[in-house]
Amino acid sequence: MIADDFKIDFINKRIYYGENGSGKIYTVNELYSYLQDTFDEPENMSYQIPIRATSQTIYLLINGWSIDTASRKFLKDGILT
């Protein structure tokens, strides 16, 4: 599951691939869908949304969120800027 591999540091606004991740590569759309699903949970409503989609393949990190280069290696099929 993507939730087991991609971690969210709410305090530092950082999304990263966990050290003990499965090694599975996900589409950017899967990451986007996962993040939206996560940030509508009650405990996460106070945090700003990290990502915006402009099309099925183009996505934008917003509100100061970041994903490090190493973690980006586990993403495919989309542009994430």
Added chain:
Amino acid sequence: MAGTVTSNLIDVNTCEVIGSWVAGIGATGTTLQDTFGLKKQGSFCLAMSVFLATSEVVIPITSIDLTGATIYVWLNFVTTYAMGTLTSGAMRVRIQDGTNWGDWFVGGTDNYGNLEATATGTGGTGVGGWVCYAINTARAFSLKSASAPALTTITSIGVGFSSPSADPTGGNATNNVFWDVIRHDNKLGLNGGLAISAGTVASPATFQDFVDADNLAANAYGVARKSVGAYVLKGPITIGSATAGTATEFNDKSQTVTFDDALVATSGIYGITIKGNTTAATNVTWGNFVSSVASKGISISSPGNVLEKLATATGGIQPGYGSLAVATTTTITRTVGDWQVDGYVVGARITTSGFTTPANNGTFHITATSALTLTVSETLTVETSATTRTVTGVRDIRWDLVCTSAAGVVTPKFSACTFKDMGRGTLISTVEMRSCTVTNFGDITPAGALIDKCTFLDVNTFAPFSGIWALIINATTDVNSKITNSSFTNCNKAIKITAAGTYTFNNLTFSGNTFDIENSIVATQYDFLAGANAVTTSLRSGSFVGVSQSFTGTGATLTSASFALKKTGAPTGNAVVKLYAHSGTFGTSSIPTGAALATSDNINVANLTTSYVTTNIQFSTVAQQYVLVNATNYVITVEYSGGSVGNTLDVGSNVGGHAGNYADLTGSTWTAIAANDATFAVYVNANVIINATSGANPGTFTNTGNGSTTIINSVTITITVLASSGAGILNARVAVYKTSAIAPGSELLLTNTNASGVATTTFNYLVDTAVTIRVRFDSAGSTRYFPYESTGIITSSGLSVIANMVLDTIAS
């Protein structure tokens, strides 16, 4: 005439004969002549010739006390072309005590209403006219003997005239100045002047009745006249009579009443008093109130702040003149005369003009250090050019509105009235005040009057009037169902509350006030022990963590409690005071039992000193305010579990002194010590609770006694979440945060929408609050929407936002 007008003025001299009129002490009095052609009152007036001279004459009287009295005198300076200025003393009123004399300058070219002098001031054909001047003896003399006359033993009253010009006819013998009846108000203040009673519903008393009575030659009170459609008053009036059986029906509408610019005191002289008696009705109606609509009210005003030139100075009247230094004090010296001439009062405002720097045209407060010197007590901006500045004083003349109760038979009804530059107002419970506007005023005591749809604007806080509040409330019944739908703007401390209780503010709105509410209540010290603190209990973690004292309750609401507290070392954290039910034998083994009945606000122990100070701790919210049951024993405690060895909260107690007893807490065990009593006090009945309803927005308060104030203003936050179809979205997640504090757990609202797409909650409104609204519903397995975020303001009306959601067709 429907109303019966009577005068409360005392005749000093009617000026019908020369009689004993003589020259004043140290003055020259020319030959007096009877004259009847220009008389104002009765059949004759007195006259003399004053050209290129100053003449003052007086009539001896039986010694009277004129302290604080207002003197009225008619003066007529026919040859206005030969008239000087007010400050030269063209027309004067004089009093003498047999040895000393004092003059008030009352008229001159500056203020003489019928002036027709030529541009050069000489050779004109001006004709003067009768003007009644009023001077209150509280005013400083314009000119006096070495010692001022004793107001308590005045033995002569008179007039004076001064002319800088010769008689153009060359004779200098023509009678050119005249005076008529001199009266005083018998020191009655607001009860002096004129009074009116009688009238019927069909033919009520009106303001015109005052003028009609004043215009009679036999009267010529000089108190009421009509000018340019407005009624002009130079003294107080009373409507109604305290005489048993005398009824009054006063009804007038769409009138303007103005108190004249005379040399009277700031307050206590001008006013309208409405009074009655217990055996006849007194109905006073100003304006119409028909079908719940107020109209055609009475507009009443006084001069209020009157600007007048006091001095002209060239340079140097500002601190640090000629340099960029800014000092906090400086001296302004008037070139000639007395600062108090024309009514300048110490502490009044001074403004300056003639500056090249706009910032210097400010308003300053001044304090007189002597009769001739003023010290600016505020920092001023430096003026570096040598321009000539004019210093202008503000004297303040106001009128009071006083309604006196007479067993409920006095019914004043004010509709659509405007009260401007009013002084203080004293109302009664039968007053009905609807859709009125009160501006530039202060300190009205409603006393249960009905006040609806009224506007209170600009409490005048400046000296000498020095108003503080718009309304002074002395009981819950003064407000509840009585004061409604009214606004308070720029009212300093808008509403002062002097009695504990629960008040309903029904659509009372506030803006621009320093405080919307002042709670001035001093709590009742119900029970206490003021000991010398011979015994100290040090509270800290791992040792004693509490001290208690038992006492017996009264049927009153707990407001606060005090203990003798100090610190040793540097303890940190908070202590609290708690109230418990009582266990054990009172005075011997009293200890707390059960959960705390009430817990106080926090005390930051770091702020204590190292010496004992009686420290009062508030129970400031409704939830904290426990109602003590009469004759029931309780235990009050102070508890602190922070600190460490050497860093303690110390509680003072004593050996004996109170009927209850001390106990201390270690861990969770209370141990009573029968012989000891804590230094403590319990305060009750100073709690004010404000229930704001119907859009009321009180938000700020100050507790100037030792009570507490709680504002409860529950407004509704409603977020409606809609799909593009307009249908409500079920189970959308909605959160609302204060924009200044968006963090987990700080939500004002956090819930899912109902089937109508609505999420709602209540909020205690105190001030407009900026909020951030978030709606998210983008979960796998359901219809997904892009996140929604917006901002809004929670106002006294609450907040209602519609969130239009857009389908997220990208998420999978």
